[in-house]
Amino acid sequence: MSWVKAIAYSSTFLFIFRIWLNITMQIAPHPLLSGIVKHYLIIAHNQRVVMNYRLFSDGNPGMVFHLKDPLLQYNQQHTLASKQPGSFVYGQITHYNDITSVGELAMLIVVLQPNALLSLLDVATYELTNNTVPLKDLFGQEALELEDRIANTANLQAAAAIAEQFLLNKTASKGKHAGITDQAISIIHTSKGIINVKNLLDVMPVTERQLERKFDEEVGLSPKKFIDAVKFQTYLKQLQKLTSIKELNSLSYACGYYDQAHLNHFFRKHTGLTPLQYKANHHLLAINFMPLV
Numbered sequence: 001m002s003w004v005k006a007i008a009y010s011s012t013f014l015f016i017f018r019i020w021l022n023i024t025m026q027i028a029p030h031p032l033l034s035g036i037v038k039h040y041l042i043i044a045h046n047q048r049v050v051m052n053y054r055l056f057s058d059g060n061p062g063m064v065f066h067l068k069d070p071l072l073q074y075n076q077q078h079t080l081a082s083k084q085p086g087s088f089v090y091g092q093i094t095h096y097n098d099i100t101s102v103g104e105l106a107m108l109i110v111v112l113q114p115n116a117l118l119s120l121l122d123v124a125t126y127e128l129t130n131n132t133v134p135l136k137d138l139f140g141q142e143a144l145e146l147e148d149r150i151a152n153t154a155n156l157q158a159a160a161a162i163a164e165q166f167l168l169n170k171t172a173s174k175g176k177h178a179g180i181t182d183q184a185i186s187i188i189h190t191s192k193g194i195i196n197v198k199n200l201l202d203v204m205p206v207t208e209r210q211l212e213r214k215f216d217e218e219v220g221l222s223p224k225k226f227i228d229a230v231k232f233q234t235y236l237k238q239l240q241k242l243t244s245i246k247e248l249n250s251l252s253y254a255c256g257y258y259d260q261a262h263l264n265h266f267f268r269k270h271t272g273l274t275p276l277q278y279k280a281n282h283h284l285l286a287i288n289f290m291p292l293v
Helices: 003-010 116-119 135-139 139-151 154-171 181-192 199-202 208-218 222-240 246-254 260-271 276-280
Strands: 013-019 023-029 037-046 051-055 062-065 072-074 082-084 087-090 097-101 103-110 132-134 289-291
Touching: 023 154, 037 154, 062 139, 062 154, 087 135, 087 139, 103 154, 116 154, 116 208, 132 135, 139 154, 154 276, 181 199, 181 208, 181 222, 199 208, 199 222, 208 222, 222 246, 222 260, 222 276, 246 260, 246 276, 260 276
Parallel strands: none
Antiparallel strands: 013 023, 023 037, 037 103, 051 097, 051 289, 062 087, 062 103, 072 082, 072 097, 087 132
16 A cells, blocks of 8 residues: 555544635654654635735644745844745744745645654754754755655645655664653643642652753753643634623733733733634634734
């Protein structure tokens, strides 16, 4: 059985929905890659119009392949835009980014596990924080051939299968052994981010300095910033489900925020929006990726 068919049979389609002429699809990885890949995200629209998007942190790095027109990405001051490479790896994000599509959009995003980059690239993850690196700079000719194969497939699910085969080949000889950051990430996710570094150290056999060093090298964020990212993602998921804005304060408390004013400041700093502006946007492409409408 080919890998394309194997993945089609084994992958779980978590959700499919359409907005305007847009398609967003999330696909689970092959079990052998579950320690490296969180999921694959397919985003496409066939409108030849200018569309502005906002991207902010979800606590995960990733890999992007453009099958059509690459996006324009602005600097933090929003004064300069540059075209994204046809394929690239991005590290952790600590501030929101504005990006623009100027034509038809078809992109495959390989959302990686928080600490996957070191084992995949043999590069200290902090070097990629708030940075993108063209795939060809990391894998040379092999990346160019991969980019060409993906760009020339008309089927986005087949594109995900091609990327998955590449990653399976890359990780087959390396493997990924559970370590300190795996344990810490699991605890943080289980607690939904309602935990502090001291609580984390109480149940882990490491010092604070060791934990900081491991997170810097393998995750690209400090333990505290990663905890903040997980807690914020939990809040966003619950905010989407909120049926009445009267429950906004109680939701904040339930998600570990004890000061609504502090949360509002944190929200605006990391998304450029207020909670109610985010809540009012019904066209999310991902929890951290949305059109500005």
